[in-house]
Amino acid sequence: MADTKIYAASTTAPVNIAVIKYWGKRDAKLNLPTNSSLSVTLSQDNLRTHTTAACSALFTEDTLTLNGELQDVSGARQQACFRELRALRAALESADSSLPKLSTLSLKIVSENNFPTAAGLASSAAGFAALVRAIADLYQLPQNPTELSRIARQGSGSACRSLFGGYVSWEQGTLEDGSDSLALEVAPASHWPQMRAAILVVSAAKKGVSSTAGMQATVVTSALFPHRVKIVVPQRMKAMKRAIEKRDFEEFAALTMADSNSFHAVCLDTSPPIFYLNDVSRSCIRVVDEINRLAGKNVAAYTFDAGPNAVIYYLEENEDIVLGSLKGGLDGVSGWKQDVTAAGVEGLDASFLEPLKEGITRVIMTRVGGGPVSVEASLIDVDGQRSSA
Numbered sequence: 001m002a003d004t005k006i007y008a009a010s011t012t013a014p015v016n017i018a019v020i021k022y023w024g025k026r027d028a029k030l031n032l033p034t035n036s037s038l039s040v041t042l043s044q045d046n047l048r049t050h051t052t053a054a055c056s057a058l059f060t061e062d063t064l065t066l067n068g069e070l071q072d073v074s075g076a077r078q079q080a081c082f083r084e085l086r087a088l089r090a091a092l093e094s095a096d097s098s099l100p101k102l103s104t105l106s107l108k109i110v111s112e113n114n115f116p117t118a119a120g121l122a123s124s125a126a127g128f129a130a131l132v133r134a135i136a137d138l139y140q141l142p143q144n145p146t147e148l149s150r151i152a153r154q155g156s157g158s159a160c161r162s163l164f165g166g167y168v169s170w171e172q173g174t175l176e177d178g179s180d181s182l183a184l185e186v187a188p189a190s191h192w193p194q195m196r197a198a199i200l201v202v203s204a205a206k207k208g209v210s211s212t213a214g215m216q217a218t219v220v221t222s223a224l225f226p227h228r229v230k231i232v233v234p235q236r237m238k239a240m241k242r243a244i245e246k247r248d249f250e251e252f253a254a255l256t257m258a259d260s261n262s263f264h265a266v267c268l269d270t271s272p273p274i275f276y277l278n279d280v281s282r283s284c285i286r287v288v289d290e291i292n293r294l295a296g297k298n299v300a301a302y303t304f305d306a307g308p309n310a311v312i313y314y315l316e317e318n319e320d321i322v323l324g325s326l327k328g329g330l331d332g333v334s335g336w337k338q339d340v341t342a343a344g345v346e347g348l349d350a351s352f353l354e355p356l357k358e359g360i361t362r363v364i365m366t367r368v369g370g371g372p373v374s375v376e377a378s379l380i381d382v383d384g385q386r387s388s389a
């Protein structure tokens, strides 16, 4: 009788927010970057993708369902991930003939985010990291997260960094086949667990220019860009690793803000220019600068990806100053923890907070967190149907 068993594995994976930004591909097909980057992995308590990967002779084609909606998997990115993972499984099967031939079966992937996909948060990073990790677990692959990052990178560049928790670099590599363009753990979350992040969700609208289209245009047209990738980023990568090693928030914050500004500067220097920041984003920058000025040191660091949302990093010990100040202007917005009651930094003029009131729809309070976790909860039931965990 044919084997109609359903093989399944489930995982959750985190979002990461870069403090040294990836922007630019030197090879679009393999998703090879023009510069290295570095990110902080955020806690899965607040933001995570839960994915179940299953395979069975009962399934007739590869499918992916995200938040209840069937996705197109014919794209090169999904196909590259499926192909590479199947090849690793096939190698195991040819070395050990007792293993079931999972590499020949169709895959059914079911994924759910615990946050709105449209909020412009880095959902593709968590999504591809979870997809790769879940299939690797299903196939019982021996590859470590760095080896798997080579595959996740081909789904979405930033996804390779979501295979680790804590502080993670993506080393650009030099080889043409991309085999040395990999994610590495700079430090685990436990090295500097006091790192917090407040995400100010500025707009729930989908981003205007996709990161892929945007970075391609920057590479081709920006005159500032070669300076960023050749000089600025290599120096900042070194300095940022040092700041993390020494748990030096002053330096971490200075580099984070400078690199966000540099990334948005090359966007503006692109033809036609790309505007990811809006007036509300710029007001967030001004508030953070003012909080730091009044505190007499960097207690908060803003950073923005390819959209208007602000991510503000700060240390637990400065929560009263940073969150207290922001909450002063955003008290009516959802997402605050009850215990944020502090008045904030002394002397902050209400006019800095006024522009935020109109534009911020939600706050997500989170922290540095761990990497993907294998979980029992399955999104596919014993009959191979989608179930809600």
Ligand code: PMV
Binding pocket: 017, 018, 020, 021, 022, 023, 037, 122, 124, 125, 156, 157, 158, 159, 211, 212, 304, 305, 306
């Ligand atoms: O991985 P992608 O294609 O979603 O690009 C991510 C680009 C930024 O978020 C702007 C920067 C980064 O390093 O995450």
